[in-house]
Amino acid sequence: MLLIDCPWCGERAETEFSYGGEAGITRPKDPAALSDAEWADYLFMRNNPKGAHRELWNHSQGCRRWFGIERDTLTYRIAGTFRLHGKDEG
Amino acid sequence: MARQTNRLGSGGRIDRSRPLRFRFNGRDYGGYEGDTLASALLANGVRLVNRSFKLHRPRGIIGCGAEEPNAILQLGSGAGTLPNQRATQVSLYDGLEARSTRGWPSLRFDASSVNDLFGRVFSAGFYYKTFMFPQRWWDYYEAFIRRSAGLGVAPDRPDPDRYEHRNAHCDVLVVGAGPAGLMAALAAARSGARVILADQQREPGGSLVGSDLPIGGRPADEWIAAVVDELREFDDVRVLTHSIVFGYHDHNFVTIAQECGGDMRERLWRVRARQVVLAQGAFERPLAFCNNDRPGVMLASAVSAYIKRYAVCPGRRAVVFTNNDSAYQCALDLAHAGATVGALVDSRGSVSSELTDRVEAVGIPVLHGHIVTDVRGRLSVGGVRVARWNGDTDARADNSIDIRCDLLAVSGGWNPAVHLHSQAGGAIAWDERRHCFVPAESRQANRSAGSGNGRWSLADCLRDGRDAGVAAARSCGFDAAEPELPVVEERDETPLQPLWRVPAARDPDSCPKQFLDFQNDTCVADVRLAVREGYRNVEHVKRYTALGFGTDQGKLGNITGMAVLAETLGAPVASVGTTTFRPPFTPVSFGVCAGEGVGELYDPVRKTAIHEWHVSAGAAFENVGQWHRPWYFPRAGEDLNSAVARECLATRRSIGILDASTLGKIDVQGRDAVAFLERIYPHKVGRMAVGRCAYGLMLGEDGMVMDDGVMTRLGDRRYYLTTTTGGAARVLAWLESWLQTEWPDLEVYLTSLTDQLSTISVAGPNSRRLLEKLGCSIDLSREQFPFMSMRQADLAGLPVQLFRVSFSGELAFEINVDSAHALALWQTLMDAGREFEITPYGTETMHVLRAEKGFVIVGQDTDGSVTPIDLGLERMLAKDKDFLGKRSLARPDCVREGRKQLVGLLSADGRTVLREGAQLIEEPGAAHPVPMIGHVTSSYMSDCLGHPIALALVAGGRSRHGETIHASLGAGSIATVTIVPPVFYDPQNERQHD
Amino acid sequence: MKYSALSLLRNALSHNRNWPEAWRSPKPKKKYDALVIGGGGHGLATAYYLARDHGMKDVAVLEKGWIGGGNTGRNTTIVRSNYLWTEAALLYEKSMQLWEGLSQDLNYNVMFSQRGVYNLGHTLQDMRDIERRVSANRLNGIDAEVVTAVQLKKNIPQLNTSPTSRYPILGASLQRRAGVARHDAVAWGFARAADRLGVDIIQQCEVTGIRRDGDGIIGVDTTRGAIDADRVGVVVAGHASVLASMAGIRLPIQSHPLQAFVSEPLKPVLDTVVMSNAVHGYISQSDKGELVIGAGIDAYNGYAQRGSFPTIEHAMQAIIELFPIFSRVRMLRMWGGIVDVAPDACPIISKTPVNGLYFNCGWGTGGFKATPGSGWVFAHTIANDEPHELNRAFDLQRFESGALIDEHGAAAVAH
Amino acid sequence: MTDLSQRRHGLETLVGAHGDREQLSATVTLEIRAAVRQLNLRGDPGKAGLRTAAEEALGQALPVQPNATTAGPHTICWLGPDEWLVLSATPDAANVATALEQALSKHGAAVNDVSGGQVLLHLAGSGVRDLLAKGCTLDFHPRAFAPGACAQSGLAKANVLIRLDEDGEAFDVVVRRSFADYLLRWLRHAA
Numbered sequence A: 001m002l003l004i005d006c007p008w009c010g011e012r013a014e015t016e017f018s019y020g021g022e023a024g025i026t027r028p029k030d031p032a033a034l035s036d037a038e039w040a041d042y043l044f045m046r047n048n049p050k051g052a053h054r055e056l057w058n059h060s061q062g063c064r065r066w067f068g069i070e071r072d073t074l075t076y077r078i079a080g081t082f083r084l085h086g087k088d089e090g
Numbered sequence B: 001m002a003r004q005t006n007r008l009g010s011g012g013r014i015d016r017s018r019p020l021r022f023r024f025n026g027r028d029y030g031g032y033e034g035d036t037l038a039s040a041l042l043a044n045g046v047r048l049v050n051r052s053f054k055l056h057r058p059r060g061i062i063g064c065g066a067e068e069p070n071a072i073l074q075l076g077s078g079a080g081t082l083p084n085q086r087a088t089q090v091s092l093y094d095g096l097e098a099r100s101t102r103g104w105p106s107l108r109f110d111a112s113s114v115n116d117l118f119g120r121v122f123s124a125g126f127y128y129k130t131f132m133f134p135q136r137w138w139d140y141y142e143a144f145i146r147r148s149a150g151l152g153v154a155p156d157r158p159d160p161d162r163y164e165h166r167n168a169h170c171d172v173l174v175v176g177a178g179p180a181g182l183m184a185a186l187a188a189a190r191s192g193a194r195v196i197l198a199d200q201q202r203e204p205g206g207s208l209v210g211s212d213l214p215i216g217g218r219p220a221d222e223w224i225a226a227v228v229d230e231l232r233e234f235d236d237v238r239v240l241t242h243s244i245v246f247g248y249h250d251h252n253f254v255t256i257a258q259e260c261g262g263d264m265r266e267r268l269w270r271v272r273a274r275q276v277v278l279a280q281g282a283f284e285r286p287l288a289f290c291n292n293d294r295p296g297v298m299l300a301s302a303v304s305a306y307i308k309r310y311a312v313c314p315g316r317r318a319v320v321f322t323n324n325d326s327a328y329q330c331a332l333d334l335a336h337a338g339a340t341v342g343a344l345v346d347s348r349g350s351v352s353s354e355l356t357d358r359v360e361a362v363g364i365p366v367l368h369g370h371i372v373t374d375v376r377g378r379l380s381v382g383g384v385r386v387a388r389w390n391g392d393t394d395a396r397a398d399n400s401i402d403i404r405c406d407l408l409a410v411s412g413g414w415n416p417a418v419h420l421h422s423q424a425g426g427a428i429a430w431d432e433r434r435h436c437f438v439p440a441e442s443r444q445a446n447r448s449a450g451s452g453n454g455r456w457s458l459a460d461c462l463r464d465g466r467d468a469g470v471a472a473a474r475s476c477g478f479d480a481a482e483p484e485l486p487v488v489e490e491r492d493e494t495p496l497q498p499l500w501r502v503p504a505a506r507d508p509d510s511c512p513k514q515f516l517d518f519q520n521d522t523c524v525a526d527v528r529l530a531v532r533e534g535y536r537n538v539e540h541v542k543r544y545t546a547l548g549f550g551t552d553q554g555k556l557g558n559i560t561g562m563a564v565l566a567e568t569l570g571a572p573v574a575s576v577g578t579t580t581f582r583p584p585f586t587p588v589s590f591g592v593c594a595g596e597g598v599g600e601l602y603d604p605v606r607k608t609a610i611h612e613w614h615v616s617a618g619a620a621f622e623n624v625g626q627w628h629r630p631w632y633f634p635r636a637g638e639d640l641n642s643a644v645a646r647e648c649l650a651t652r653r654s655i656g657i658l659d660a661s662t663l664g665k666i667d668v669q670g671r672d673a674v675a676f677l678e679r680i681y682p683h684k685v686g687r688m689a690v691g692r693c694a695y696g697l698m699l700g701e702d703g704m705v706m707d708d709g710v711m712t713r714l715g716d717r718r719y720y721l722t723t724t725t726g727g728a729a730r731v732l733a734w735l736e737s738w739l740q741t742e743w744p745d746l747e748v749y750l751t752s753l754t755d756q757l758s759t760i761s762v763a764g765p766n767s768r769r770l771l772e773k774l775g776c777s778i779d780l781s782r783e784q785f786p787f788m789s790m791r792q793a794d795l796a797g798l799p800v801q802l803f804r805v806s807f808s809g810e811l812a813f814e815i816n817v818d819s820a821h822a823l824a825l826w827q828t829l830m831d832a833g834r835e836f837e838i839t840p841y842g843t844e845t846m847h848v849l850r851a852e853k854g855f856v857i858v859g860q861d862t863d864g865s866v867t868p869i870d871l872g873l874e875r876m877l878a879k880d881k882d883f884l885g886k887r888s889l890a891r892p893d894c895v896r897e898g899r900k901q902l903v904g905l906l907s908a909d910g911r912t913v914l915r916e917g918a919q920l921i922e923e924p925g926a927a928h929p930v931p932m933i934g935h936v937t938s939s940y941m942s943d944c945l946g947h948p949i950a951l952a953l954v955a956g957g958r959s960r961h962g963e964t965i966h967a968s969l970g971a972g973s974i975a976t977v978t979i980v981p982p983v984f985y986d987p988q989n990e991r992q993h994d
Numbered sequence C: 001m002k003y004s005a006l007s008l009l010r011n012a013l014s015h016n017r018n019w020p021e022a023w024r025s026p027k028p029k030k031k032y033d034a035l036v037i038g039g040g041g042h043g044l045a046t047a048y049y050l051a052r053d054h055g056m057k058d059v060a061v062l063e064k065g066w067i068g069g070g071n072t073g074r075n076t077t078i079v080r081s082n083y084l085w086t087e088a089a090l091l092y093e094k095s096m097q098l099w100e101g102l103s104q105d106l107n108y109n110v111m112f113s114q115r116g117v118y119n120l121g122h123t124l125q126d127m128r129d130i131e132r133r134v135s136a137n138r139l140n141g142i143d144a145e146v147v148t149a150v151q152l153k154k155n156i157p158q159l160n161t162s163p164t165s166r167y168p169i170l171g172a173s174l175q176r177r178a179g180v181a182r183h184d185a186v187a188w189g190f191a192r193a194a195d196r197l198g199v200d201i202i203q204q205c206e207v208t209g210i211r212r213d214g215d216g217i218i219g220v221d222t223t224r225g226a227i228d229a230d231r232v233g234v235v236v237a238g239h240a241s242v243l244a245s246m247a248g249i250r251l252p253i254q255s256h257p258l259q260a261f262v263s264e265p266l267k268p269v270l271d272t273v274v275m276s277n278a279v280h281g282y283i284s285q286s287d288k289g290e291l292v293i294g295a296g297i298d299a300y301n302g303y304a305q306r307g308s309f310p311t312i313e314h315a316m317q318a319i320i321e322l323f324p325i326f327s328r329v330r331m332l333r334m335w336g337g338i339v340d341v342a343p344d345a346c347p348i349i350s351k352t353p354v355n356g357l358y359f360n361c362g363w364g365t366g367g368f369k370a371t372p373g374s375g376w377v378f379a380h381t382i383a384n385d386e387p388h389e390l391n392r393a394f395d396l397q398r399f400e401s402g403a404l405i406d407e408h409g410a411a412a413v414a415h
Numbered sequence D: 001m002t003d004l005s006q007r008r009h010g011l012e013t014l015v016g017a018h019g020d021r022e023q024l025s026a027t028v029t030l031e032i033r034a035a036v037r038q039l040n041l042r043g044d045p046g047k048a049g050l051r052t053a054a055e056e057a058l059g060q061a062l063p064v065q066p067n068a069t070t071a072g073p074h075t076i077c078w079l080g081p082d083e084w085l086v087l088s089a090t091p092d093a094a095n096v097a098t099a100l101e102q103a104l105s106k107h108g109a110a111v112n113d114v115s116g117g118q119v120l121l122h123l124a125g126s127g128v129r130d131l132l133a134k135g136c137t138l139d140f141h142p143r144a145f146a147p148g149a150c151a152q153s154g155l156a157k158a159n160v161l162i163r164l165d166e167d168g169e170a171f172d173v174v175v176r177r178s179f180a181d182y183l184l185r186w187l188r189h190a191a
């Protein structure tokens, strides 16, 4: 069970959190202007690396904040957590 | 009752003042408090305890701990029975009953032991090579295979015991309370760190329990007691015994199963440790020689432990066979216990004279450069064959002599218990000097100490433990001093001679069986066969031969097996490696893993504030999400259908009342509330006037309908949304995620009011009169309070929000009230409604009423592949703005012809109620696969209309109104149906607008 | 040497010294007509059918570890074909038909045991979904029936059918032809049969690069050197994205840990397979006697072949909820696999933008049952550079067009 | 009309025979604190004026440190960087919401009275830490959970807010109303 350092609440057990997949996916500004392929890319294509992964987690049983984590998908080691849109975003 | 013939007159950690009685295979025996089942059996001279899995060979107790593969017994009977208990780890208690799991008609005369005669046929992988012809016989073959497999029997009744979970945090967790673990714990505790020390045995001390070795000038037992006493003095130290650390998971999360006694049978400790010291000790390993599985062949350290801890000498005439120093102590212990030691057979050509002298001094002949090649006896050891040996594994053993004995104590060296280290992701390395795998680099915050770290001498174990404890405490930021080490005797050691497979008189493929995995009957020849057949990877060998697959998970024989594999491959052991160490370290009950979360606590039952009223009204409940919702309210003699018919008609004719509190409710406020909701919802949110309600659909980015509900504009910058019962949490999280991750610039706050507000829906032509009767602070007339609007009001003296929305098609009011008052309001409504024959209804009636109106239920009439257009709600999709999911609706598959669309269905015979889920086809009797054009999503008898109705999704359905198709009714029968528009009742919507 | 009772006896007489290798361990050649990357069940089946049905014998299977060591060797072995959507149902049914003669076809007993699979329904919506699926199955010619709670009680007496349990069991679907098989034997059986037809099975050979020349494939780099090939089929389950990125293409795949565990071996106590979606757990008893139990998928991406302990706790609770008598039974071992999940929980068996490069992935938590069928259609796709009718819908294009085959929706249980 | 005054929280059926105060075990007592009003407040503390306005309306500052509470006329718990829970047992508690709402409306904040939707359980006694540890992964050691601190987490299978009082002796546990029956069952079982 992972130990996740919520940027607000501190270290908490994995069971307090929910996972949100790859971080940094931004919704296209003008979806109508995209081709089907580009839209499919936004909808479905996600990085799925074996190794370092920047991903979103939500402290759903805690402060309900979404934040970022850099985690290794092979060792599960967490290199760090970061707030979104804030100055600590790496 | 049998006499405890093997019990020594004195000594041991047993309490002779507390005799216990137990039963094994129908016979009564005696033992003492402090015995394990195994020690008590041995005390009573019981040799034969079980039969092996495949070959049904007679088997006896071989070890004294988690490594025991043979003494796997069934305990007790009835609901409290426990299958597959390892006798070496079961504490004896009064009245214990145990049975062997194999052996028919009896353990001594097992009919299936003929398997042993055909042992060669049952070679590795034999299942895969036969039972194929004729194909249809497989079922019989399989039934036979299944019957002959398996160990114990599962209980046939629910568990009478309880289990609990317990979370704990500590700075330093020490696993194992042997000398290394005790020193580690002491060092850490003295530094002020929070320490947990866990050991699976009933008392701390590890392999020192019962030992007479002097430590720091006093007997080991006293030293242990002093250390434990000191540890118990610290507030922040917890010493757990009977506690198996079974799993080392990610991020230093460690799980421990503690045996508790009483009706709380076991406790799961879920420990988050900052640092872990693993002082698990080491497992002695056996040697592979012919018939090394005969009852009476035991691990040397186990023999010593039985003598010292339990005052049981498992044999009278013993032979000791070793390739290392440690078994010399066993020979001494045996002699001390009064047994005759016929010989100490040491494969090594020369050994330190000090050691040899000490053994010879008590009259034990020592045979250096000798090996035991074979064992005589069948149900019990009768003697051993000993041969001279020059160290060449390929040589045939000859010049043998026979030595009579009833006990053979074996030591093939030691394997550090690297299990938890390895579970934690740590590397292990083959130590060329000590000939064993030792922990290498750790991947988590843990370190190993003691014999688990490849240290054999007591002095080394103590030092290693202390150092680990100090280092662990320091890593946690504590200023740990080094406790002084107790003085112990140190001796010179003669290195172990690597010996795994003992040469026999014949070659290893044709000699009598040399066992590696006793439980699965895996022999040296099987490993060799696997290699010959191409199963060369250690993992293939494991799976092909079942080596290490048993309930001891290879603790006894795996490493020996890997070494034999290496030898067969002609490769170094290091390159063969081990199989993966996985939790649990030893088997743990399902019950303890599940903890309290079973039965009524399996999943929370969410209840509305009115729940108890429903219960007393005799409601039948339905699970919706985690909620229990009234499904219908049967009166005496009514079934679902008749109750629902009554509830529906009452609502259509006068008033029905529904507890709709489970709807998700979200308060949306903030400067950018409009902008936000415009992006979420397909309709024009900003155009809504304050006080107006609108039906809102929520789409996923894939364009599919995700949830629906009513939204109400409460103010310029404030809205109130409802969601489906099941979708409440998901929708709130979804909205919040858009705000936080995508549009942080929007100032909008979402607050869940699902629990704060209870919702009571009153529907039916008399609903307005009812509210008026109760005293309502506002004008409820159609003109002043039109359909799809909302008002704050006082109702029956309570502040409420009134909504003129209708999910039934009738004139209806939804009343939001503070949950603290919901039950009171409900009762008030019921009282006042008596004159209108107000009728409470449940979800089933709600479904019928809404289906008559063609309103969909997301999740029932949709399934994640349905767009708003498919539902006929295209008009809700704003053209001149973007919203979530909009782009997806323009994808080729979403605009293609022939998508499934929502329609109504009428049975041609006017009687048949279609089955919900039934598939729709055009051509009955067509060949498989029959093309399906849709399916029935909702179907009910409409008593109000006098005929059944159904909703369905049908390919191109909207343009097919009036056409006839067919619904399959299971079991081959077919109903003919007509496609109609999905609104059956009051299509002009006059009633709800009333 | 043909495997049979007779050959067992004969070899026993010679102390089993004369058994031949089940498969060779050849050195990789410089070039093959076709390469299959991934020595799981799917990859080995692909190679076997390429050789058997399409006359392509110059084929190698490249496996980074040991064959069958991926999900093939760590799954709960449930085999069924009662899928909802026609596209999926027909594909899995093809597989089911191959299963039914597989031991004989391969001359390797894969212990395919058609003991029936029950999918339990706990809510009214579950029952609607079950009805819908069973109805669809029957029209597709797949055996399926709806079973009431009363019948369940009779058929599976150990099951907790109490109406007062937290999620009472309302009924189930049953596919009698469904069941379980011996996972390792599937990999080994295909390997041996493929080897017989000349396929090279090369273990400890990790593909580290995919070489393309413009739009076409030319070969791969491996830890055992470069190997050229005209066609390359990739069937690496959880590693699909890793291989795809070597080829410079993207896949809508996420890799997640999925865990399972076994109990200690017990005398026969459960003679069928029980799966529940609402009370998330699925269970069967292996021929050796262990209860084989699947846990839920861990939400996060992971390549570690292990997951979170709370997931195991939940599975235990679910199993005890369904079978209270198993509370005192003990877990012997737990482990994890890396499952490759596509957005619609359906596989991708497809050509790619690179000519001669084919991907077969996305089987997620439920591809063991498809092993023979998947190999069969993938072999067809590789040999003909064109999908078979049965896998045409499972292409990459569907994510663009939106024509997903949404088994998430109603079929729900994905294993 | 029904006399509504006798209903204080509508939880009577839930606490059943035990009444508002119950001895869960030899070392833990449970009390349902129905009289405490609970206000949920959301707003941006970085916004000029919001904190001052709130402080004026409430007579005490909003905690801005995670997992902290402030004491004063009320107890205010930090729930998130823009969310607080005001627990108020003052005589005029019923009006606090209105006052707060008025004070904060121009600062774009959201105030909701959630007293009816949440149940406040007060757990006291020497066994409370051990009891909570059975169902919660938080560390309740005095070194880790200081008096006056609060944290949201899971307790058994319910989401909760847990607060340790200023004396470091008793814990308040706030749970959503629909889960209260479950949580009470769990507490009785686990104790």
Ligand SMILES: Cc1cc2nc3c(=O)[nH]c(=O)nc-3n(C[C@H](O)[C@H](O)[C@H](O)COP(=O)(O)OP(=O)(O)OC[C@H]3O[C@@H](n4cnc5c(N)ncnc54)[C@H](O)[C@@H]3O)c2cc1C
Pocket (backbone or CB within 6 Å): C037, C038, C039, C040, C041, C042, C043, C062, C063, C064, C065, C066, C067, C068, C069, C070, C071, C072, C073, C074, C075, C076, C077, C078, C079, C205, C206, C207, C208, C235, C236, C237, C238, C239, C243, C258, C259, C260, C294, C336, C337, C338, C339, C363, C364, C365, C366, C367, C368, C369, C370, C415
């Ligand atoms: C716990 C669990 C339970 C499951 N239960 C079921 C079930 O009950 N029923 C069911 O139908 N399905 C089930 N599944 C799913 C099923 O196991 C898989 O879908 C199926 O086995 C996939 O087979 P495969 O041959 O595609 O993959 P795998 O067996 O994983 O084979 C892929 C192979 O590719 C190799 N590889 C990866 N990268 C490279 C590289 N770079 N070079 C060379 N080789 C490489 C891997 O080493 C691996 O051996 C379960 C899965 C898990 C994990």
Ligand SMILES: NC(=O)c1ccc[n+]([C@@H]2O[C@H](COP(=O)([O-])OP(=O)(O)OC[C@H]3O[C@@H](n4cnc5c(N)ncnc54)[C@H](O)[C@@H]3O)[C@@H](O)[C@H]2O)c1
Pocket (backbone or CB within 6 Å): B175, B176, B177, B178, B179, B180, B181, B198, B199, B200, B201, B205, B206, B207, B208, B243, B244, B245, B246, B279, B280, B281, B282, B325, B326, B414, B417, B449, B450, B451, B452, B455, B456, B457, B458, B459, B461, B585
């Ligand atoms: N060659 C030799 O002579 C030789 C070899 C090995 C050990 N020894 C002697 O044995 C002693 C070793 O001391 P030590 O402290 O390293 O080990 P130990 O064997 O004395 O203690 C280890 C303890 O850990 C417990 N344990 C193991 N796994 C556990 C788990 N998963 N959960 C809970 N408890 C667990 C064991 O039950 C045991 O009580 C020394 O006295 C040493 O001299 C000698």
Ligand SMILES: Cc1cc2nc3c(=O)[nH]c(=O)nc-3n(C[C@H](O)[C@H](O)[C@H](O)COP(=O)(O)O)c2cc1C
Pocket (backbone or CB within 6 Å): B539, B548, B549, B550, B553, B579, B580, B582, C073, C074, C075, C076, C077, C183, C262, C286, C288, C290, C292, C305, C332, C333, C334, C335, C336
């Ligand atoms: C269907 C099935 C049955 C299994 N039965 C056993 C068993 O009886 N004993 C055992 O030790 N492991 C058993 N395993 C687990 C394997 O030992 C092993 O954990 C699994 O194949 C994953 O490999 P790994 O642990 O080596 O990574 C079984 C696995 C599967 C898939």
Ligand SMILES: [Zn+2]
Pocket (backbone or CB within 6 Å): A006, A007, A008, A009, A010, A059, A062, A063, A064, A065
């Ligand atoms: Zn947080």
